[in-house]
Amino acid sequence: MGKSGKVLGLCTAILLVIALAAGCTSQGNGGNKTDTGAGKNESGGKQEASVSEGAANVNLDGPLPVVKSPIELSLVTLKAGNSGPVEGMWFFQFMKEKANLNFDVKQIDHSAWNEQKNIMFASNQLPDIFTASFSIDEIMRYGQIEGQLLPLNDLIDKYAPNIKKLLDEKPEVRAAITAPDGNIYSLPSIGVSDLTVWNSFAMNRFFINQKWLKQVGLQEPQTLDDFYAMLKAFKDQDPDGNGKPDSIPFTGTWTQGIGDAYVILSALGINARNATDLSVKDGKVTVAGADPLFKEYLSYMHKLNSEGLLDNEAFTQNETAKFAKSANNQVGALSGAAPFVFAPDYAADWVPLTPLTSKWNSDKLWTDGNHVTPGRIVITSKAKNPEAAIRFADLFFTELYNFIFWNGPMKDSEEALGYEGWYLDDKGEVTYNFPNGITNIWDYVNALNPISGAPLGPSPVYDSINSLYGLKAPELPESELSWRNPILDKVGPYLVAPFPEVYLTPEALARRNELATPILDYVKEMEARFIYGHESLDKFDDYLNKLKSLGLEEYLQIYQSAYDAYVANMK
Structure with missing residues (x-):
């Protein structure tokens, strides 16, 4: 094993990246343009997703396993600059052993995303799932117009209780992801809108x-x-x-x-x-x-x-x-x-x-910035097991799995699967052991999971470390408090959507x-x-x-x- 690192640095790094990702991936209001393409679903009206042959294989008794018998899903995801190889990633090992999902994964660099995306949709050579970044206009084109993205409404109602609960509780999220024909074609990332010292991220600083x-x-x-x-x-x-x-x-x-x-x-x-x-x-x-x-x-x-x-x-x-x-x-x-x-x-x-x-x-x-960013998870019309795909997506909207997908499992926990994970040192501080070849916390996160290139679901709030594990979130150092607290005091009260x-x-x-x-x-x-x-x-x-x-x-x-x-x- 290599050097150890405190979770504090991880918290800081991840919160920063969430804010940067939200800012960078948002296309702004009015500046993003795309061709409309040939209309394939311009008549409007909600579409009902057909039931696949694999629907009976979906486990409805709990979040895991996602399916009763193992299946394979294809996935395209964005690759962060310091992302590790897919082979050996804890995330995919977890999916294989705990969810019965084997993934055929293709990672695409941010710099090549637009070109590769256009090629895939033009040729209709699509994976089952994208965890990436689609603009509002692209969701309209590939969803409502071209029919290459599945409408998710019925799938959410039947197979995604955590997503459904969030949409019922937060009408602003539902409004942000509902297309003019009444269909939902993508799932969002959701930033934290209530500022605290941990998430003092007014989008513009x-x-x-x-x-x-x-x-x-x-x-x-x-x-x-x-x-x-x-x-x-x-x-x-x-x-x-x-x-x-x-x-x-x-x-x-x-x-x-x-x-x-x-x-x-x-x-x-x-x-x-x-x-x-x-x-x-x-x-x-x-x-x-x-x-x-x-x-x-x-x-x-x-x-x-x-x-x-x-x-x-x-x-x-x-x-x-x-x-x-x-x-x-x-x-x-x-x-x-x-x-x-x-x-x-x-x-x-x-x-x-x-x-x-x-x-x-x-x-x-x-x-402020928009705290709801559509286009983070989409299921394509090529998906043979859309029920399993939406059930997989639903994991990102649970407190436990959203937290550990971002931060890794607790050492020796059921989710760790032998991976070192984080643990409490003799001072009671949350600590990481870095695998060999990794020297900083952000590289550790990207070696752990494939999702940091495009955040999915709700932002991981560090209050979860208390509700999930009974632990207190670590204190921020003065170097962090010196700018976070003033943002709370100076900017927080005056944020306007x-x-x-x-x-x-x-x-x-x-x-x-x-x-x-x-x-x-x-x-x-x-x-x-x-x-x-x-x-x-x-x-x-x-x-x-x-x-x-x-x-x-x-x-x-x-x-x-x-x-x-x-x-x-x-x-």
Whole structure:
């Protein structure tokens, strides 16, 4: 055996990855486009799943075994960068011995996922199950339109009591995974929406360099004016003390992911993460880039840019470049997952920013992420044993199996199957023994299971270690509490749900695809032009009129109809 590791590091790593995965896999509201393909199920209406010959083999007396006699299922799953080989994985050994399920597994790297996915569906060479990442539009295309994904409604009602219980208790989850025809074609991952010190994961997190702030003699900013004054001081007063004019007050990645605009937009009262984000005001769907106060955002950002307070690479760099600057102690303010990620040698210098207010908005708000992400588990039309497949998926929605699939079994427990697992050391602390060749906890997790590439089911909450094993979750070190507790205090009370993931009917999807590219590309182009001064803000009304001519009103009405249907599904 190799080195031992405390469960604390595992908890931190997994919670971070859950948050990153949620952020990275979400396509945003309105920016994801796909062709609709040839319609095969456009008439709508719930479909009833036919009963397979293997239905009688399903064990209905308890979660395990899934089936009475062993069967084989084919599975395609995403492969994390440090994922171990399928051969010898505890997860599949557990499935074989305890669930009577043998898996024929294909792992696909994230970088190859889109290409491989398209090939598999175009050729109809599909596995029984995907545990991966499908967008809302892809669920519509491959489910409701093409019929390549099975409707799960009847399967859930008959064979998945834990999924059914969750959907009955949480109408917002049911609404998020129900297509316009009333069918459920995928199962989600579900983030933790109630913040505690363990899951202090407001999806969007913005940090300021408190060491620099102290150096320039300022208090933490509360308003947009304060934020400007802080950035100005960072530029003029050499906060890193190296005697060089190389400090970057504010950096970001405006053209990748969700961007960094939300810290300014929220201060103006715009509940959006970027210029192309949709939001709802008084029940009406709008887009941030057409909000009347978007002009004030552009004016503020132009001021920051013209005075050298905004990184001149903010619209061209990626996150790797951004974090290289913060890791080198060059930056005063930025968004990021956690200080130990973007500034490992200076993590103690960073604190979360409180939501800002402005003369246009006196109420603090902070746009959260969507905590329900559809498209994590799908069962295809090729599945010969769909009842067993949904029964397998149901395990991820139980407290025990969801927890151990993420964290591994307790040593010497019935689930361990001889695998070392975790145990209590002589101090009563939860500890791991790493197998040979593994030196850190995250590699251990990826050697254990195949699911970390795309989280499934509810996020594993560490309260489960108490309810399942009677143990107290380990205390977080001060280095973690120093940024987690402030997120709870500063951001937690002001979180506002973003525009939800919504389904478009096949006809609406086709029309949305026609409208989206010219509208969204124009918003992004003009955002940069206004901020960099290539276009005068005197032309803002012309910009709004151009959006109307591109079909903005029709675009918003498409989403209004989808949003109204989403709200109706929650009732």
